[in-house]
Amino acid sequence: MLISEFGRQAPNRLFAAVVLGCLAGVCYAFLIPIVLSSLRGAGEGETVADSQPFTLFSIEIADHRLAAVFLALCLFILVARTASRVMLTRISVEMTVSLRSRLYARILSADLHNLERVGAPRLMATMTEDVKRIILGGQLLPDLLMNCVTLLGILGFLAFLNGPAFVFVLQAILFGVVTHQVPVFLSTRSFRKSRQIFGKLQESITGLVYGAKELKLNSASRRTYLDEVVMGHERDLLQSDKATYTTLVAANAYGDLLSFFVIGVVAFVFINYHAVSTTELVGIVMALLYVSGPVAVIMDVIAPIAMAKSAVASMERVFAELSEDPSQNALEAVQPWRHITFEDLVYEHPRSSRKDGFSVGPVGFEIRRGQLTFIVGGNGSGKSTLCKMISLHYLPMKGRIHFGEHPVTDRSRESFRQEVSAIYSDYHLFERLLCPLDDRVLAQARMHLVDLGLEDKVSIEDGQFSTLALSDGQRKRLALMVALMEDRSLYVFDEWAADQDPAFKEVFYRKILPSLRARDKAVVIISHDDRYFDIADQILVMESGKLVDSRTPVKVPYREG
Structure with a gap:
């Protein structure tokens, strides 16, 4: 051997x-x-x-x-x-x-x-x-x-x-x-x-x-x-x-x-x-x-x-x-889609990692492009696990996922995963931009740094960030900048605003999320900030691994200042 x-x-x-x-x-x-x-x-x-x-x-x-x-x-x-x-x-x-x-x-x-x-x-x-x-x-x-x-x-x-x-x-x-x-x-x-x-x-x-x-x-x-x-x-x-x-x-x-x-x-x-x-x-x-x-x-x-x-x-x-993901090397062309349908999804955490064998599901719902979907619920309700199924990181043990009319299979999963950009609570921030670089991309990155209040904290030279020694809130804003640069069709944010001060919460909920909706992106947000629920197009309520409610909030006109 x-x-x-x-x-x-x-x-x-x-x-x-x-x-x-x-x-x-x-x-x-x-x-x-x-x-x-x-x-x-x-x-x-x-x-x-x-x-x-x-x-x-x-x-x-x-x-x-x-x-x-x-x-x-x-x-x-x-x-x-x-x-x-x-x-x-x-x-x-x-x-x-x-x-x-x-x-x-x-x-x-x-x-x-x-x-x-x-x-x-x-x-x-x-x-x-x-x-x-x-x-x-x-x-x-x-x-x-x-x-x-x-x-x-x-x-x-x-x-x-x-x-x-x-x-x-x-x-x-x-x-x-x-x-x-x-x-x-x-x-x-x-x-x-x-x-x-x-x-x-x-x-x-x-x-x-x-x-x-x-x-x-x-x-x-x-x-x-x-x-x-x-x-x-x-x-x-x-x-x-x-x-x-x-x-x-x-x-x-x-x-x-x-x-x-x-x-x-x-x-x-x-x-x-x-x-x-x-x-x-x-x-x-x-x-x-x-x-x-x-x-x-x-x-x-x-x-x-x-x-x-x-x-x-x-x-x-x-x-x-480290069993290999069977979809890793299978690339099937992604077809245009307007909605994602989740039918009776079930996922159970292995008992070796969680002694209680906590499970999520069965849950069924739909996410549409050009809409903001909030997922809410208490700690341990299964929100993060559900989001990892939405981003195709966790493969459901039961149920089906369709992007439009096209099912997610071992042959198509990797391609559909490339449609997703996510920032989870345990996100990792790389020391450089990993996307192809040119003058237009770098100019766009610098513009996002200004919008997120990071222009005096971080600079970008040859795709490399000058520093990552930032506060938790600033690091998350930098991660958001990277996600925006990816320009994906589906965005998932897991408690992104939890570490932000009120001013940047306002920027995130009142400007960035609506701008993503205006760009016809499907956006999923895990959040406890109920004062911003009025911007949602649908709210999914999780409790003990179950989807207990799905509703459309009452829209309240937003007045800046």
Whole structure:
């Protein structure tokens, strides 16, 4: 599963990196017999220095042919390892962008209720922690393979040198690897726990940032939230991480010393039960010294790779929960329409996000172009849920929606959604205009800034807003400016005027909404401002998820001032 993620990014380069790593491992294993062959070149009782040396640049070299092979292998190992790791590093950098891009695309194509259920903190943790661990694990995979090849080569040489020693060393390595897996298994379980706690910590930090205003007003609540919620998660994460890394460090230290324990047993115990010549003993000890490196690396990388596999599984679960909107890529041309008909709509919030399983519907009504439709009702009456069905963000579980005579289906939903512009209570204001820009568009934007009293607060340069550090009311006015620039057929405003002072409420209700009606737009407004209900063409009253009344208000002539 982990290697497939890297293979999906660059299969050819991954294969080349793995091959180079394996060749480096094979060559690394060949260094021992070359050195031993050079040592055997001297006769019995003769030192290596007594042999006839070869002189190169005034440097005397014994057994120059083997020395040349040794040097060539070392250079090849250097080049192959470097090339392998460079390729993997580049693949990992590209893969980081690729994984996040896949997540970005899935977020944008997901159903809104699924996106809300998964939540921003979990998505942020996936894009940061999980992606980082996947990349690290993927980078270590070729190191694991290269050291496994090196280990096999050295064990092969050891089998050739002394069969009983090979069997003994192989048993010792198998014992060490198996016993090493116990702390690795425990640390992997601890990591999963840390990952869950980290997600909760991300959520509490989000509350700390976005709830700062409320927390500053109540010192007891502030202390409780900091000490029991944020720091509570921090303490849990600290304990879990301590357990994880303590186990890992102990496991790695055990792996590092395993080869030296084997060397000690061979040097002080094994030779008493088996006939081993001095030359063979030197070769066995050299092989074991070489084995210590690959074995230590193999044991060190097992835990990060296991964590990376766990991170891949976590990311796949997020992908599975972000079910794709079937209408996302289906574009059917929008036909002209004068009214939108909603017939017996029903929507129920999933119990995982709302324990009571709150539902809206069945409701039926009609919205017409050139009319203002107010939706009113108490808190929790279902107004916002209904508006999200009107804007086609929530797909009704029952009922039908028609734009004119044309039904909203999976093939047409995305096209009809492009007819809508909405500002909800939890709106997001982007730092720039996202529409195509030209001089006419920028001039129109500046005119709206003047109308909304923002000309001294915000300027627009190359489509970028000079600042978003504004009051809540000013930010909503800027969001309204962006919505007006979109020039859609249907506008939805969820409590837009709640943060506005009386002067801008007057502008919104007495000028902007009537101007949208005059431009033949269909406009839906959630509002508690009953003093402005006289401008409505119809008023829909919601209560406990039901539409309990639909009426036309009495028109009252408006006199400015």
